[in-house]
Amino acid sequence: MTACRICQGSVHQFFDFGSQPLSDGFLRPEETAGEFFYRLAVGVCRSCTMVQLMEEVPRERMFRADYPYHSSMSVKMREHFTRTAHRLLDTECPDGDPLVVEIGCNDGAMLSTVAARGVRHLGVDPSRDVAEVAAGKGVRVRVDFFEESLAREVAAAEGPAQVIYAANTMCHIPYLDSVFRGVDALLAPGGVFVFEDPYLGDVVERTSFDQIYDEHFYLFSATSVRAAARRYGFDLVEVERLPVHGGEVRYTLARAGARTPSGQVEALIREEAQRRIAGISTLEQFATQVKRNIEELAALLRRLREEGARVAAYGATAKSATVTNYGGFGPDLIPAVYDSTPAKQGLLTPGAHIPVRPLKEFSQPYPEYVVLFAWNHAQEIIEKERAFREQGGKWILYVPELHIL
Template identity: 45%
Template sequence: MPQCRICGSAIEAFMSFGKMPIANGFLSPEEFDNEYFFELAPAICGNCAMLQIIEQPDPAKMFHENYAFFSSSSKYMGVHFAKFSAAIQEHHLARYDDPFVVELGSNDGIMLRDFAVQNIRHLGIEPSKNVAEAARATGVNTICEFFGEDVATQIVSKHGQADALLAANVMCHIPDLTGVANGAQALLKPRGVLVFEDPYLGDVIEKTSYDQIYDEHVFVFCALSVANAFGRHGFELVDVEPQITHGGSMRYTLAKKGAKKPSKAVALLIAKETELGLDRAETFDTFRQNCEASRDQLIAVLNDLRKRGAKVAGYGATSK
C-alpha cells in the first residue's frame, strides 16, 4: 500500500482521474506515439491531513529547459506579487540594515524584481533553465537548481544566512518537503521566516475545485497539514492569511520553533479545518461525489448542445 510522503502512514486513493499526460507537455505530432501518461489519483492521510497524489511524474519531466509557463505573462499576478513583496518588506525585513531574501521556484523573477530594484540582497532558485535565464536578463540574481539542504549550504557559504525564504505556488510542486524543510533550517537565520502560499485545500473542498489536482501539484495544503509537515523539522506555523488567487489560496508563515509567537489566526483556522473535516475520509468521499456530479453535468450540457447542432470551441492551454 502507498505511504504518506510526510509521515509514512498507509494511504489509499479516494478517487482517480484516470490516465493523464504532462500538463505542460506540448508535443509535436512526431512525439504523440511516445507521450508519457500516469494515473492521477489523490489520497488523504488520516494521520497528518496531507492531501497528495499517489503517483507523481519525475520533476525533471515537468520542470526543464522548455518549461512553458512564465509568471510575468499574467498582469494580475504581477500586481499580486508586488503586494506580496511589500508585505514581506514591511513585516519581516524593515528592522534589518542589510536583509537577504531567497525565493524558491522564482520563475522569471516576477516577485524578486521588486527587491532587486530597491537593491535588497536577493537570490532566486529556479530549476527550469529557460525561465531562470529570463530572470537573469532582467537583473534578478538567479541560480538554476532544485532546492535542498546541499544547495542551502552552498548559498550560506557564499551569501550568508537569509532573513526570509519565500515561495509562491511552488511548495505544492515539491515531493521532497523534508529536503526543503532541512534546507530552510540551514538557510534561515534564527529569527528568519519561511513564507509560502499555495492553493488552499479548504477552498478546493468547499468549491469542488478539482482543477487544482494535477501532475505539478503533488500536495494540496491546509493549516493542519502544513503544521504537521514542517513541525517534524523544527518549524512552527506562526501566521496564516487567506488569498483570493487561484480560486482560494493560503499564505503560511513559519518560524523556527520558539522564535515567534503564533497569531490567533492559526488556532482559528485549524479549528475551522477540523470542523470542516479536512482530516477525515468521509469529507473526501463527498468531494469525489461532487466531482463526479460536476463531470456528469458538463457531459449533459455538451450532449445537449450537440443535439441542437451547436459548435463548442475551447480557447487557452492552462495547466489546470
C-alpha cells in the first residue's frame, strides 16, 4: 500500500494510465531508442484527501536546463500574471522595502512586473534556459530547486519575504514538507504564501484527465491544502477560483493565527464535502468517464483515417502526452502537431513520436480536423485561428467529453 506523501495515510489508486514518457521530453528522431518511461497512476489519500501520483519521477529528469515551457507564450497568461503582480504589490507590499519571492518563476511572466515596479524580488527556478529569459527581462533569478536549505540561504542574505508566490509549481513538488519548512524559514511574520494550481474539483467535473501527468504530482482541493498547511503551522486564509488553465484555485496561506480566514474558505470546503470530490466513488466514476472519452476519441480518429481525412493536432502540450500515450495515438492517426514554441518545433512528441511543426505551416494547407490539445486556451486559439474554421476546418475537443466545433 502506498503511503500518502503528506500525512502517511493509505492511498487508494483509482486510475492507471500505464507506461508514460516524460511529458515535456520532446525528442530528436535519433533519441527515441533511449526514451525514459514510468508508470502513471493516481490515487487519493483516505485520511487527508490529497490526490497524488503513486510513483514519483526524479525532478532532475523533468525540470532540465532546456525545459521547454514558457509562461509568456500565451497573451492571456501574460495578462493574468501582470494583474496578479500588481495585486500582490498593492495589497501585500504597500510600504517599506518588501521582498517578493517566486517559486518556479519560469520566464519571468509575473516577476518582470515586480521588477518594473522597482520592488526587491527573487525568482527560483531549476531550469536554466527559462531562467535566462527571465533574467533578460530584468528579473533576479537563482537557478535551483526551492527547498528548506535554499530558503534559509535566501533568508540569511535577503531578509524575510512579505510574499512568496508560485503558479503551476506547487503541484509539481512531491516533497512539500521541505517546501513548507522553507516557507516557514523565509516568510515574514505577517507575510503570505500564495499559490495557484489546477483544481481537483474542476478536473473531476470537466473530466480534464490530461491534467494528470508526471509534473502534476498533486491535484489540490481547499480541503487537502488546508490539511497540509496546518501540519506546518500555516492556515488557509483565502481561496479564489481562477478561469486559467482549465480551472484553478489561488490559495493564500498565512501563519496560524496571523489572519482570520475568509468565509470563502469554509464555503469552498463545504462545497467540496457536498460534492464529495475526493470520494472514492466520485473518483471511480471519473475514471469510467476518462475511459469513455479516450475510446470515443480513438474511434473518431480511426474513422477519419479510414475516410482519408486530413487530421492534425494543435498545441504540443505537456498534458497531451497523457492523451496520446494512453490512447495509443501516434503519427498514423495524428500525423503532425502544430505549436508556437520554437524549442519544440522539429522534434517528436514524447512517447507517441508525433512530429511537431511550426505554426507558420498550419495553413499550408489547413488540415480538415484538428485535435485541440491546448484546450485550456481554446477561446484564445480559436479566435486567433478564425481562418481555419472559415475554410471549413473543424476542431476536435475531448474535454469534458468528445465534441467537434
